[in-house]
Amino acid sequence: MNKSLFIDTILDEELDYHECYFNHQDVSGSSLAGSVYLKGILISLQNAPNFESDYMQLKYSEDGKLYEEVEIINLTELSHAKKLRPPYLPSPKHTPDGLSIYRS
Numbered sequence: 001m002n003k004s005l006f007i008d009t010i011l012d013e014e015l016d017y018h019e020c021y022f023n024h025q026d027v028s029g030s031s032l033a034g035s036v037y038l039k040g041i042l043i044s045l046q047n048a049p050n051f052e053s054d055y056m057q058l059k060y061s062e063d064g065k066l067y068e069e070v071e072i073i074n075l076t077e078l079s080h081a082k083k084l085r086p087p088y089l090p091s092p093k094h095t096p097d098g099l100s101i102y103r104s
Helices: 007-013 031-037 078-083
Strands: 019-022 055-061 070-074
Touching: 007 031, 019 031, 031 055, 070 078
Parallel strands: none
Antiparallel strands: 019 055, 055 070
8 A cells, every 4th residue: 555656657767667467458557567566556446357366467577588487466355454463552642532621
């Protein structure tokens, strides 16, 4: 769960070169390539026809010569994705009733 720049921007800024293939299609500027590069998990739309499996096999290279077979986890159920979110921790500046402890 990355709330920063779009993945294609991250890939372009951090890598001089990269290639990523899924089912023999170039997906180098996609979230698939981002998942490989950031060693993350892909969260797809439920019942997306192209991404039906729990694990996806990709071919990835950062030099165009040495290719690595990579398997990434693909979550398609909202309940699975919600389990990855960090738990909410309230700010210590607030008491349980929601009022600031810095009141005078």
